Amino acid sequence: MTRAQATTDLHADIVDQAIAWLVKLRSGMLDAPSQARLLAEIAQWRQAAPEHDAAWLALQASEQGFDSLRNLPPEQALRTMHTVQQIRHARQGRRKVLRVLGLSVVGAGACVAMQRPVRDWAQGSLADYTTAIGERRMIALPDGTQIHLDTDTAIDVRYTDAQRVIVMHRGRMFIRTGGDIDHADVRRRFIVHAGATRLEALGTQFFVGRENDQTRLHVTEGRVAIRQVDATDDLIAMPGQSYQIDAAGRITMLYPLDQDAYAWLDGVLIAKQMRLSEVTAQLARYRRGWLRCDPAVADLRVSGVFQLDDTDRALASLVQALPIAMVSHTRYWVTLKPLPPV
């Protein structure tokens, strides 16, 4: 071993020791006497050799970046740093799934639980607010409006002096409109753009879903006016009512009302004697890649409550409860098949 190598090796050990001390010191698990003992040990170690002291000071200096954040409320800094990751995650998630979709081949006879035209994915990629697949998020806007975004949702927020507009590109959201009390004397109109349809709200709570040029509306409180470009009259949706507006602008009222369809707001999927194909279609929305269910088992009935943040666990419980097997062709391609005959 050359002399230079020996110096480097020693240095690495010293740094490791300093790191171990620092990890322990910042654990928040030490009572006062233990803390005092540890500090004394560290002081002794530092005095034992100039390299020890240098290593300790270097570690302290390397965390200087946190000092300049002392002026910010700590929770604000932490949430910002976390939100940055979510923004990046959403961008990467979209690119990843585009690649996966490009490679997958749809087999004949299998019922595909998730299939989207590529155009749908590209749309809204530069939207103001997006959620990644499997991500749910709440946004609070300055006028007091709260918007809960479901998985894989993209919206634009276009607030002007005259009005408040939300452009819905795709996905599902739940809106609680805010009072807009800070804005001048007049509460601005609140309008959702969903394709060519305009949904105007007044002191309202409502769900909007948009997929493949179809829009769904469910009002829980207040009223929403459904306005088409060439229609003369608005259709007023009342609390408890659900409507579907198709690409051609035809409005249909939906019966019967399915309250469980909005359980995503609480982070769960509620199934009551639901067909397995429908359960997998819903879970698929929260998973990257493909989740398919073989036609042979599509009609099996499922009841239960599934956590949307843990679809792997949901699938595991389905496999336990039903005569099915889960086949993972790749990490991004899972199929539910009937159990092979024994």
Place this chain on the structure above:
Amino acid sequence: MLTPRHSSPQHPVHVLYSDHHGWLLAWLRKRLGNAGDAADLAQDTFVRVMGKTAELPTLREPRAWLTSIAHGLVVDHVRRQDIERAYEEVLASESASCHVSPEIRLMALEALYALDVLLEGLKPNVRLAFLMSRLEEMSYPDIARRLQVSLSSVEKYMATAIRHCYEFRRMHASGS
């Protein structure tokens, strides 16, 4: 922008500009999705080029060289955008009547940017655990509960993060 010294059409920077500026602009527009930002960064790239005129004579692949400069600027730009967007979102989600002065906002964005650069490369859990410890002074057991990992995992995350910051400073510190 071009000084008298550079104004001769034969000057290498001028030639580089007229040969490749348009191409670079299109390259940037594709990556940024925004013509205004692309124009700004194209200009910034050539400002950088002005400081590297010594490399011009031996340049074999001018476009590859330009894009390697531009790439760094794009990463930087996107990072600043992400941080600004995240900061605005967080502010907006807090009290609607709380306003941040421009000075504080600027300081905050600078500090958050520097922190993001420092933590670049850390796995998401490591980064989050480290931030919880340093920004909110959370204890390791609390972090373990929040992230749903073991206590020993949190300790490993901390060691990894501290070492990362140490190596970062070694690489970027000027002089000692």
